[in-house]
Amino acid sequence: MSLPISYSVRNVRARLRRTSLTIAVIALAVVASAVFLALISSLQRTLVSTGSPANLVVLRKGSDNDGSSMLTLEAYQAIRFFDGIARNAEGQPIVSPEMVVQPTVRAVSGTRENVLARGVEPMALVVHDRVRIVAGRMFRPSSGEAVLGAGTVGRYQGARLGEELAFGRRRWRVVGIMEAAGSSFESEVWVDARELASDANRPFPYSGIRLRVAAGADRDALVRRIEDDPRYALEAKPETDYYAEQAKSSRSLYVLLVVLAVPVGIAAGLGAANTMFAAVQARTVEIGTLRALGFSRATILRAFLLESFGVAMVGFAVGAVGTLALAAGIGAVLGDIGFTAATFTTNLVALRVGAGDLAAAFLFAAAIGIIGGLLPAWRAARLRPVEALRKA
Amino acid sequence: MPEPLIALRDVSRVYRRGADDVHALEHVSLTIAGGLFAALMGPSGSGKSTLLNLLSGIDRPSGGDVVVAGKRLNDLSEDALARWRSRHVGLIFQFYNLIPVLSALENVELPLLLTALDRRERLARARLALDVVGLGARAAHAPAELSGGEQQRVAIARAIVTDPDLIIADEPTGDLDARNADQILRLLLELSHELQKTVVMVTHDPRASEWVDIVFHLEKGVLKETYAGGAGKARAPATGGPP
Numbered sequence: 001m002s003l004p005i006s007y008s009v010r011n012v013r014a015r016l017r018r019t020s021l022t023i024a025v026i027a028l029a030v031v032a033s034a035v036f037l038a039l040i041s042s043l044q045r046t047l048v049s050t051g052s053p054a055n056l057v058v059l060r061k062g063s064d065n066d067g068s069s070m071l072t073l074e075a076y077q078a079i080r081f082f083d084g085i086a087r088n089a090e091g092q093p094i095v096s097p098e099m100v101v102q103p104t105v106r107a108v109s110g111t112r113e114n115v116l117a118r119g120v121e122p123m124a125l126v127v128h129d130r131v132r133i134v135a136g137r138m139f140r141p142s143s144g145e146a147v148l149g150a151g152t153v154g155r156y157q158g159a160r161l162g163e164e165l166a167f168g169r170r171r172w173r174v175v176g177i178m179e180a181a182g183s184s185f186e187s188e189v190w191v192d193a194r195e196l197a198s199d200a201n202r203p204f205p206y207s208g209i210r211l212r213v214a215a216g217a218d219r220d221a222l223v224r225r226i227e228d229d230p231r232y233a234l235e236a237k238p239e240t241d242y243y244a245e246q247a248k249s250s251r252s253l254y255v256l257l258v259v260l261a262v263p264v265g266i267a268a269g270l271g272a273a274n275t276m277f278a279a280v281q282a283r284t285v286e287i288g289t290l291r292a293l294g295f296s297r298a299t300i301l302r303a304f305l306l307e308s309f310g311v312a313m314v315g316f317a318v319g320a321v322g323t324l325a326l327a328a329g330i331g332a333v334l335g336d337i338g339f340t341a342a343t344f345t346t347n348l349v350a351l352r353v354g355a356g357d358l359a360a361a362f363l364f365a366a367a368i369g370i371i372g373g374l375l376p377a378w379r380a381a382r383l384r385p386v387e388a389l390r391k392a
Numbered sequence: 393m394p395e396p397l398i399a400l401r402d403v404s405r406v407y408r409r410g411a412d413d414v415h416a417l418e419h420v421s422l423t424i425a426g427g428l429f430a431a432l433m434g435p436s437g438s439g440k441s442t443l444l445n446l447l448s449g450i451d452r453p454s455g456g457d458v459v460v461a462g463k464r465l466n467d468l469s470e471d472a473l474a475r476w477r478s479r480h481v482g483l484i485f486q487f488y489n490l491i492p493v494l495s496a497l498e499n500v501e502l503p504l505l506l507t508a509l510d511r512r513e514r515l516a517r518a519r520l521a522l523d524v525v526g527l528g529a530r531a532a533h534a535p536a537e538l539s540g541g542e543q544q545r546v547a548i549a550r551a552i553v554t555d556p557d558l559i560i561a562d563e564p565t566g567d568l569d570a571r572n573a574d575q576i577l578r579l580l581l582e583l584s585h586e587l588q589k590t591v592v593m594v595t596h597d598p599r600a601s602e603w604v605d606i607v608f609h610l611e612k613g614v615l616k617e618t619y620a621g622g623a624g625k626a627r628a629p630a631t632g633g634p635p
Contacts, residue, residue: 003505010493289489292450293550294478294506296471384470386451389485 002299003290008306012314015279022271023315026365029261029268030319034361035326036257038353039337046349047247050183051239054086055127056219058209058226061233065246066100066118070204075232079209082225084217088126094212096120096127099193101200103167105156115152116188117167119196127210131185136161136176141192146172149186150179151336151348165189168199184243187348210239265368268315272372276308280380287380288388301381308373309366316365320358327353396423397557397590398447403456405442416442418613419456424606426557429584429591429623431600434610440594441562443610447592448481448560449473461557478506482551486563488543490535490550496522497531500549507554521549525579541572548579552589559583561593565600577603581623
């Protein structure tokens with residue numbers, strides 16, 4: 001038979017103010033881990049949701065992203081008539097040749113950021129069927145117009161409908177705003193492909209091709225056909241795979257998570273241990289009394305572990321509220337968070353704290369409480385009643 | 393003459409303090425019959441509390457036998473001693489040793505958590521014990537809300553709630569004024585004479601000898617003298633009290 005849980009709960013409550021520093025450090029560890037996990041999962045969600053499983057990305061062999069690839073007009077003209085590519089109502093292949101450059105743009109804050117500028121043709125809106133123009137209209141070819149991803153609006157100087165955005169060697173008039181279900185297209189600026197290639201002085205007109213595989217067609221056969229063509233040295237992969245690989249770059253954030261959250265976690269664990277050592281010290285006579293009344297060592301150990309766990313849970317609750325408030329505050333004050341991906345372009349990510357992020361932080365706090373409480377609880381359980389009572 | 397509840401044979405207790413051996417008790421032999429109210433008296437450092445700890449199984453002797461309620465305590469492990477105490481001994485301390493975060497009722501219920509009783513039975517018994525010590529109305533109060541005398545009565549209720557054979561009291565009146573001390577001594581006497589509990593008490597209080605049946609006088613770890621107390625001489629009526 002063990003001591004009632006209310007015994008541990010009331011002891012935590014009785015010391016709540018004295019324990020507040022420990023609770024604060026545990027809360028900090030919770031905030032640090034939950035926010036970083038939320039950043040990582042938000043970034044991954046954004047990148048992974050960008051790809052469509054029906055689309056293929058075609059790049060020069062050896063390029064791992066749009067920015068480092070290049071493609072000739074001849075290759076584009078040949079590939080678009082391959083079998084297995086979907087066609088629109090007019091019978092045209094649904095193929096979007098694209099030019100990607102990463103110019104720097106001056107942010108409203110004055111700093112310069114690399115933005116992903118995607119040169120496209122009208123077919124882009126068919127291939128990327130989740131991209132919708134939500135304000136204004138699509139740009140007209142060869143007229144120096146741009147359509148902005150919703151995430152960039154207001155972030156860069158001139159990034160508003162009707163204003164002019166400066167990058168490359170010219171200014172681009174903003175004629176439309178596009179949304180793409182929170183995916184990374186919302187971090188991009190779309191302009192005419194030919195205009196972008198000439199402005200950026202590129203020897204080739206395109207970086208790569210996005211195309212829609214026809215319903216019922218053999219996707220793998222199409223991939224082989226593209227990759228095996230001896231004229232062009234290309235590779236093709238599903239768009240979902242392409243963005244999943246881009247998301248891998250976010251793994252470097254895990255390092256940051258470990259570097260920041262783990263030391264705070266260790267500090268919190270030491271804080272919890274210190275708090276519990278103080279509790280054992282202050283309650284030596286009480287422990288001796290319980291042992292004298294006949295309670296076993298295991299009972300004492302459990303009661304003190306439960307207390308340490310309780311302190312950690314209060315810390316978790318404070319930290320969880322803090323995390324949600326912080327995420328809401330970041331969203332309200334700073335808007336989306338700019339991530340510089342492996343390609344050096346800025347991805348704009350809406351920070352969203354998910355249940356999984358909080359669950360991981362909960363486990364972290366619980367581990368802090370239990371590991372931090374183990375040694376003090378062990379010491380309490382080892383006290384011999386005759387020695388503990390002598391302190392009275 | 394009833395069977396002795398307590399039998400000590402040639403009991404010694406030696407502590408190591410640094411390089412020195414401290415002989416807290418030397419070759420003490422005594423028996424205490426069931427239902428007696430006994431006092432262990434003597435100056436500070438005479439070994440009274442050591443003897444009390446050995447009787448209650450809180451400590452173990454360095455030599456000799458300690459047999460209480462038919463059980464030889466020498467060989468029991470810490471946890472086995474704890475289990476034995478929970479069944480056979482009620483403990484009363486000088487500074488009451490109540491658990492501050494628990495109410496009076498919960499403090500009294502505490503030893504019953506080690507029994508098979510369900511919660512309803514435990515609370516009923518705890519209430520009864522509080523009624524016995526006259527504190528039924530204060531059941532919901534925290535120890536800090538009670539006077540010293542009241543706290544000690546709660547501690548007595550906690551000691552008797554499991555219906556133990558032996559009640560051990562370490563200076564139960566040491567922290568109380570004369571009026572409260574008398575109340576506590578009367579209560580202990582009633583437990584002994586009316587409920588047939590064996591009560592062994594360590595005390596410095598010279599007046600206490602008037603309340604008990606028998607006094608064991610120790611000096612420097614040696615049992616010097618055994619004599620009848622006031623209650624023993626008179627075997628006072630049930631209401632108790634010094635002659």
